[in-house]
Amino acid sequence: MSLIKSISGIRGTIGGKVAENLTPIDAVKFAAAYGMWLKNQSEKENLTVVIGRDARISGEMVSNLVSNTLIGLGINVTDLGLSTTPTVEVAVTLSDADGGIIITASHNPKQWNALKLLNGKGEFLNAEDGELVLKIAEEDSYVFAEVDFLGIYKKEEGFINKHIDEVLALALVDIEAIQKAKFKVVVDAVNSTGGIAVPALLEKLNVECVKLYCEPNGLFPHNPEPLKEHLTDISELVVKENADFGIVVDPDVDRLAIVCEDGSMFGEEYTLVACADYVLGKTKGNTVSNLSSSRALKDITEKHGGNYQASAVGEVNVVTLMKETNAIIGGEGNGGIIYPESHYGRDSLVGIAIFLSHLAHLKISCKQLRESYPDYFMSKNKIELTPEIDVDSVLEKIALKYKDEEVNSIDGIKINFETEWVHLRKSNTEPIIRIYTESTSQEKADELANKLVEDIKKSL
Structure with a gap:
């Protein structure tokens, strides 16, 4: 399997040959390149990088390699341990760090892992910065710190709860309405860190949570990409439990899929549509999604008097166009919600809170909500x-x-x-x-x- 290098990071399968897979040497090399990029573009003497990982089996090994490489460069490391991609993004800004690395291969199967790279705003690197990191890696141009100037390592727990508090503080998240609705939901977190974060969010919203595959042990019980063909277990359990709907997240919790009360798919394309419908109904503005996303978002945006535009695929491309067009919500049709009032990153916790607010206000079923949207x-x-x-x-x-x-x-x-x-x-x-x-x-x-x-x- 070829090692995949892109402006947003490096991704590959664990084991095998150097430069063909994500081996320890490749992880160290790329972490070093990122660290050198940070040092080259900053005038600060003391730099700090926040790292976190999903629950996949190789995560701790790769995290240790990345941490020690950064320390060897003289960069301080704040290790969140088991975390989510949006939590690390939020943590970068909350802790005033200089960058972040998320150890996750997102929706890929268990043999994969990756390093996702963030800047000091907690956002993915743009094309120019990503190319610089790749260039440094190709040239092997690293300068490591002498012994008296090694970085400092510290573990810091509790950022998932801080992230949840940030979500609950959003003006459009109607905590009171959600609590009064007394929803019951089933959660499939594919045995990764969503099993920590999603139930914790729901508990604060007084939502009854039936856990399915919420043990963060990295043993994915099904293909972790939240597509219909992988979600038969939760579909059956939603019906069996007489739940209001089901929530599905991928291993790093930046993609959100919903299952209706009858076990049918709400459709991961329609997660963004529903959240945008709620936000646009409260705040007039524009939207952005990528070229591979449903035209239903365009229909909903124009219904609310806004303007819709499509970007190239990739979160950084969506974010760039959102900033250029002052979009108030956007994302990708894979269930990725980007709500700038929170931060410029796909965030399932934000999506869940907005979706719950929407249903609580409308006082209709999940299935009825889905049927209210254009059918593509x-x-x-x-x-x-x-x-x-x-x-x-x-x-x-x-x-x-x-x-x-x-x-x-x-x-x-x-x-x-x-x-x-x-x-x-x-x-x-x-x-x-x-x-x-x-x-x-x-x-x-x-x-x-x-x-x-x-x-x-x-x-x-």
């Missing part, structure tokens, strides 16, 4: 890549084939047809081509996806 259907597929495949050439051939349609090439190829669209792009996190389609029925979305899969195979 998506098909998400992928093609595994081998080293000899020239992805750019493949995409150029597809763009040429459909040159008479509306083609957007800011991130891969998105082809807009009259009532449907397809987005083809090389993944930033896996060696695959992603094929996303959306149409007016599931059958049509699947047909369009199958057609493009065949087109791609013919172009190889």
Whole structure:
């Protein structure tokens, strides 16, 4: 498996050969490059980096490697231990740190891990800074500290609770309405750190929580990507428990999926739609999502009198466009909610609190809420890549084939047809081509996806 390097970090499978997988040497090398980047762009003598990890099995090992590398560079480390991606992002600003590293491979299976890199604002590095880190790593240009100037390591617990308090302090989170509603929910945290954070949030909101896979031991009971085909257990338990709905988060708690009271999927694409509907109903403004996200957000935004724009895929790209357009809420169709009143990062805890507020105000069921939104259907597929495949050439051939349609090439190829669209792009996190389609029925979305899969195979 190839090691995947991008502006937002490094990701790979544990074990194997150096530079081909995420080995201890690769983890040290990349942590050192990040540390050198921090030192090069700061005039401060004492730098501090916040680190945290999800519960996957390799997390403690990689975290120790990263911590000691930074200490060796003379950088202080504040270790949150088991944490969530949004918690580390919030902790960077709350502790006035200079950067952050999250040890997590997000939705990838257990053999994967990664280093996600943050700046002093608790946000992912932009393209320019990310390229500088990659350049330092390629050049092996590290200067480590002498013994009297090593960094200081400290563990700091309690930031998940501080993060929850920040969420509950948001003006649009209606604690009283949620508490009065007396919701009952089932939570699937895929045996990672959502099993710590989500129940703690719900307890403060007086929401009855039925835990499913909430032991943070890193033993994922199903594929950790919160897609319909992986969520049969929670669908059955929601119905069995007569719960109001189900909550699903990925291992690092930046993606949120909802299951309706009848066990059907609310749809991870519609998590952002519902949260935006609530926020836009209280505060007028604009929204942003990426090119692979449902057009339902555009419909809801325009219904509330706002302007919607689409960015290239990737959280940093969404955040950049949100800042440029003064968007008051945005995110990605994978269930990632970005609410700037909290911070510029995907945050499932913020999403849960907003979703609960929305339901509490409307006093309708989860299923009824879903049925109130435009009905679009998506098909998400992928093609595994081998080293000899020239992805750019493949995409150029597809763009040429459909040159008479509306083609957007800011991130891969998105082809807009009259009532449907397809987005083809090389993944930033896996060696695959992603094929996303959306149409007016599931059958049509699947047909369009199958057609493009065949087109791609013919172009190889």
